[in-house]
Amino acid sequence: MSAITDPPQGSFSLSMLINDTRYRSYTFQALAAIVLALCLGFFYLNVSTNLAAAGLNISYDFLGSPAGYDINQRLIEYDSQSTNARAAVVGVLNTLLVAFLACVTATVFGVLAGVLRLSNNWLVSKLMAFYVEIFRNIPVLIWILIIFTIMIAVLPGPRAFRGDEPEASMLFDLVAFTNRGVYTPGPYFTRGLGAEGNGGINWLIVIGVLVASFFATRMVTSKANATQEATGVRPNTLWTNLAIWFLPVIAVLFALGLKWDIPELKGFNFAGGIKVGGPLIALWFALSIYTGAFIAENVRAGIQAVSKGQTEAAGALGLRPGRIMSLVVLPQALRVIIPPLISQYLNITKNSSLAIAVGYADITATLGGITLNQTGRAIECVLLLMLFYLTISLLISTFMNIYNNSVKLKER
């Protein structure tokens, strides 16, 4: 400790701001901050003078006036007389929906491809290398357009399902693949609560039961752990856990009177069931396979970053290969995998704004597209859009960083 001397307590002179390493970085940071503030101030002035010169102003009143247009995919109640703000919310939900779906499937594709690329099977590993190189090296917009165009050209229109000898027929009489989207049976409740027995409350009940089951299985597992610690024998929990997962949910669904609404051709289109629109499918699938290729590389790099000695040491201790993977390799690989995974999730969210290419009604298409165009409030809409993407990106990275902290190497 005595090696560290106190800094000299000399008098302070202005030249030290530049010459003294203790102050120099502050000087430059302060300068940079001032320049940045001046630039921002200039942009603000420039925008306001130009707007004033053109007789325009900044106003968010348009958010409260009727939007006037319809949206084809609505997760909440919306019609053409709803406000522009509501149209924006519809867009936000659509963005979140496709981003969430794509993050999940991209992770699945990526992990599968990343692990399989390390396979000892020549064919499998080369196929995965092929997948990664093809999908990663062609822009995602092109993939979106390719998938959408193929869907439109290859799948039949609803009209082809009509008549006594239809050209096309539904899969198992349950699912219809059309060039407008895929129609699948949708669940509904005959004895449910809420409006016409179909209120969202029913789904909340079902989710509540699943959450309860989750905690119940956690308890069973920790009890099994305790028994194992005490006696060295692990009780078989498989059947108990399966029962805890399935029985209560089945009972609740039965009590609510679950039925399946099967889509059927009515007029111009299929009606009933759930429609997954063509644009959603194209966007979802394209984002998943494209980003999946990047995630595959992250996963491969992460696994290869764990030194071979770890595997061999674990093997020497007598662990089985599956356990070596899950107890030794993956926990260490995750440290490497997660930071780039965060940026892939952010990329998916931001790339979902390419929705516009296939007419998917995300926030860029509603607020940043039609609303912007019909009201002419370009600056306001773009500012709101920036705010939205910034917030979402920051939220995602916060959550992923929390998770990353929980898996990263704990140095003691």
Added chain:
Amino acid sequence: MKKTVFFGALAVAGLSAAAAAAGTLDDVKARGTLNCGVTTGLVGFAAPDANGVWEGFDVGVCRAVAAAVLGDATAVEFIPTTGKTRFTALASGEIDMLARNTTWTFSRDVDLKFEFVGINYYDGQGFLAPKALGVTSAKDLDGATVCVQTGTTTELNLADFFRSNNISYEPVPIETNAEGQQQYLAGACDTYTTDASGLAATRATFENPGDHVLLPEIISKEPLGPLVRHGDNDWGDVVRWTLNALITAEELGVTSANIEELAAAPTNNPEINRLLGTAGELGGMLGLEPNWAMMAIKAGGNYGELFEKNIGENTPIGLARGLNAMWTEGGLIYSPPFR
């Protein structure tokens, strides 16, 4: 003192990007070309031909303005715009004028701060449907999937029409006419809706135009015309009176065939003389050459000639004059007098 110079320079740099309100006429003259916003491709109105030369009814207006201002009908840079990008392009100064099947509406005029200089086509919104669909009226379209261009009056009218008739539909938003055509022909939508003239022009490019019908309902008024930015009245006057010159030429029987002869020496019709610059100095008042209107008319002919050549009954598009006949023949096309 120094600081103000610095900020002044910065402000100029910023402003020049936004091409401030005044002085478009001078800008165009200095540049030597007119930047004219048109469609991304709608045969008959604005589309490049096999050699990449833009032609069409709206293109004709651009060329006439270029001829009036620069004396050269080919000195035009055509800038394709979609329904969504056209207004930003105009407001930002990327284009000097917009001639893109654009409907004159209150909010575009007043709120978006544009100036419609006139109407070159009186239109209305219609529906195109395959004959095989068996639909005879737009009111039978309950539950149909409808292709519609975004950023247009079309999508607003569509919402209003279905709402007021208490029927439902599913919109498929598309960016350009080409995309709409592709989706419609692939059956991704049951019907395609846009201005009836646009539907006729689109159908004319189909392999089997006869398999598709225009439904009888016209659900809106779509007065289409060229527009400029609000606030530059001198430039607005140039574009407005160029369009009026084309219309007046038809009314007075001035055509691309006889214009050389009529402009050679004063005729005994004083209005023709004022129009063609052999008498009076209307051109000078606009800041143009005396023969500005003659150049504009010579570029592609008068209004009637432009109509017949690009979209008239002898073209594949085959539109009748209808509302777009001269006022003297029962139509709505009318120009204020040249005096």
